[in-house]
Amino acid sequence: MRPRFVADPVRVRTPATSANLGPGFDSLGLALSLYDEVTARVVPSGCRITVTGEGAGELPEGEEHLLIRAMRATFEVLGGQPPGLEVDCVNRIPQARGLGSSSSAIVAGVQLARTLVANGGREVDAGAALRIAAAIEGHPDNVAPCLLGGFTIAWTDASGARAVSLRPAGEIEPTVFVPRERGLTATARAALPASVPHADAAHSAGRAALLAHALTRDPALLFPATEDRLHQHYRAVGMPATADLVSALRAAGVAAVVSGAGPAVLALSAPPADLDPGMEWAVHRLSVDVAGAVAVRGRLGHAERDPVAAGRKS
Numbered sequence: 207m208r209p210r211f212v213a214d215p216v217r218v219r220t221p222a223t224s225a226n227l228g229p230g231f232d233s234l235g236l237a238l239s240l241y242d243e244v245t246a247r248v249v250p251s252g253c254r255i256t257v258t259g260e261g262a263g264e265l266p267e268g269e270e271h272l273l274i275r276a277m278r279a280t281f282e283v284l285g286g287q288p289p290g291l292e293v294d295c296v297n298r299i300p301q302a303r304g305l306g307s308s309s310s311a312i313v314a315g316v317q318l319a320r321t322l323v324a325n326g327g328r329e330v331d332a333g334a335a336l337r338i339a340a341a342i343e344g345h346p347d348n349v350a351p352c353l354l355g356g357f358t359i360a361w362t363d364a365s366g367a368r369a370v371s372l373r374p375a376g377e378i379e380p381t382v383f384v385p386r387e388r389g390l391t392a393t394a395r396a397a398l399p400a401s402v403p404h405a406d407a408a409h410s411a412g413r414a415a416l417l418a419h420a421l422t423r424d425p426a427l428l429f430p431a432t433e434d435r436l437h438q439h440y441r442a443v444g445m446p447a448t449a450d451l452v453s454a455l456r457a458a459g460v461a462a463v464v465s466g467a468g469p470a471v472l473a474l475s476a477p478p479a480d481l482d483p484g485m486e487w488a489v490h491r492l493s494v495d496v497a498g499a500v501a502v503r504g505r506l507g508h509a510e511r512d513p514v515a516a517g518r519k520s
């Protein structure tokens with residue numbers, strides 16, 4: 207049956223995310239306290255999207271926008287498209303740096319579409335929302351923490367993407383170092399070999415398992431737990447400044463990794479006060495976001511949290 211749409215605007219706040227976390231290539235991710243905010247409403251006709259902040263003037267302003275594509279895919283599952291859409295994006299997540307900007311747009315679209323339907327889009331539960339978002343993004347390691355918040359372990363089975371969200375230990379103090387230059391995930395993926403030595407795969411399995419323990423229970427083990435042999439050194443040649451900063455931080459005992467596909471760097475413990483990363487890096491001291499993509503209904507400032515749209519588990 208064709209869905210009934212709400213007349214009020216709806217708003218969603220989506221966190222930046224850092225995927226991989228070292229050894230957890232394509233599976234582990236962390237939600238961070240840096241947010242895009244998007245407001246959407248159903249209108250009688252057309253499709254208008256405005257972007258301020260990151261990506262303004264560069265991103266498409268119609269159906270080709272990633273967020274609109276995600277909304278359309280979700281409305282399709284919910285039974286039909288609204289007559290028209292008006293969307294306003296305030297983007298704060300730097301784009302193409304390894305902080306999950308594309309997942310933020312996709313998850314925002316899925317959550318907005320659910321919340322614009324009068325019944326809260328209950329046919330699309332949190333698990334289905336994750337599957338829709340991961341199918342558009344291509345892998346689940348950014349969309350899972352963006353949707354669910356916290357530290358996520360994502361995997362894919364015959365039904366599609368799945369994930370669990372764990373609450374990280376309170377001592378985790380993420381710092382991200384964001385360079386001016388961009389790097390596309392597609393380019394970074396092309397730098398990876400088709401296969402890796404068995405010893406490296408075994409090393410990564412052990413470190414990724416240790417990382418789940420270190421992040422949630424014993425941050426003292428974060429340094430060994432963030433050692434990676436699957437992707438970072440293959441990509442280093444394409445992002446030498448990133449590789450140098452990760453090496454400098456690790457030489458100082460900081461559990462630092464390439465954030466997502468790079469070129470940003472994530473440190474999971476406080477960098478030394480005297481570290482000078484250089485002028486080209488914007489440094490953000492953040493916290494872990496545990497709420498995920500929170501969608502609300504109603505006008506700004508008068509909205510209440512919509513429990514249907516703020517899924518926590520898949």
Ligand SMILES: Nc1ncnc2c1ncn2[C@@H]1O[C@H](COP(=O)(O)OP(=O)(O)OP(=O)(O)O)[C@@H](O)[C@H]1O
Nearest residue numbers: 272301302303304305306307308311390391466467
């Ligand atoms: N808010 C947004 N709205 C629409 N499209 C976006 C948005 N953010 C990113 N994109 C698109 O996604 C591209 C970046 O995606 P990409 O996967 O390469 O990097 P990322 O998501 O920032 O980092 P990573 O996936 O490594 O964490 C941008 O160049 C742009 O085309």
Ligand SMILES: N[C@@H](CCO)C(=O)O
Nearest residue numbers: 225231232391466467
């Ligand atoms: N796991 C992905 C994250 C970026 O989307 C990669 O490193 O290519």
